[in-house]
Amino acid sequence: MPIYTSSSDSENEIAPVTRLFGRQRPIHAVLGGGKVADVLLWKNTKVSAALLIGVAVLWFLFEVVEYNFVTLFCHVSMTSMLLVFIWSRVADFFNWNDPKIPEIKLVESTIKEVASTFHAKFDQILSKLINVACGKDHLGHFILAICSLYIVSVIGTYFTFINLLFLVLLSLETLPFLYDRYEKEVDRLAYKAIRRAKRMLSRFDTQVLNKIPRGPVKEKKKF
Template sequence: MGSSDRLFNRQRSVHEILGGGLGNSCLAFVGTVADVILWKRKNVTLGLLMVTLAAWLVFERSGYTLLSLVSSVFLLLIVILFLWAKAAAILNRPPPPLPELHLSQEMVNEVADFIRLHVNTLLSVTQDIALGKDSRLFFKVAASLWLIYFVGGLTDLLTLGYTSLVIILTIPALYERSEDHIDKYVIVGYRKLQQLYVKLDEERVSRVHNWSLEKKKLS
């Protein structure tokens, strides 16, 4: 299927658009995220959905807030590890099998470059909008913010987050499986809308022209 037969004339696959195939870089976790979103790692995706659903139910039914739950979990974990280490020292047993908690300088630099690149892009876009350089982008951002405001008024942040995660983990995967058919019908529909717009525009121009001629005759 050629790029002209795809939405937005794109040449990359859905997996590549989501960040797949970044190579052996420390930022290759983005490729892993793409695999999870597209269900190429079904166990991870399904586990993520189940854990998120369980967390949502806990928050909704127990009355916990995110901060209180995270604090409780970390407190329980630290107490268990502390008592385990003390008991192991007394009984001459091995300590808890913790991995080495260390960030390499290379990883920190690459993550910092990744964040700096996207933050600079965001700042550049913000500057263009604030200075009125890109009207189309302004309306897109304004419409997106209004949509977020509208949806946020209908539900709470937790439910919105869970619903968004479900959408992220379902819509791209379904689209990838049937993208040829979806692109075909969407493009056909878009072309028909274009033809209808041209037809309506021609009729409008024709009416204005006829009205102008009639006005000249009357004058």
């Protein structure tokens, strides 16, 4: 199914109503339509902001301060225990209430929802790559996939795993929200870029790939 369809090749024509990647559902439904989508699209502002700040703080501690995980975990635990101990002693001395530590309970449904959402997206991307690698898709898609993976591998040499993970999480926290807010503008620009890329692939297919000599096709013997 093509991403966009149009009868004119003009760059200045008005972009069709068709949404990016040919989707029919809104971006909230594409992301699962639950709590995960609410967080990624900043429908739940407090949780989204807390997640973004927490990720930024962890990146700062690991990359700038150069903590490792074990050291950071021990230092945080030591500091928390020391604060609770001092608070408890002071509360006994001044007849204050003891510190109340909130119970943290992970909801099983939320964990399953997050896991199922990422599993579905990963499975979709993996199946697409397998079809391209097996030659079941257009040859131009195979070349585009190889070039894209090579570019990502080159970019990966300049980033540590923590930096790359931080960029991925930052993108998940910002790109869906920005797309949801400026959907029409993004669809219009993506429409023009995709049409230009399709023309380049078509020209490459006509001028290069179709000129590669191919041997005669041998008919399979029937027994």
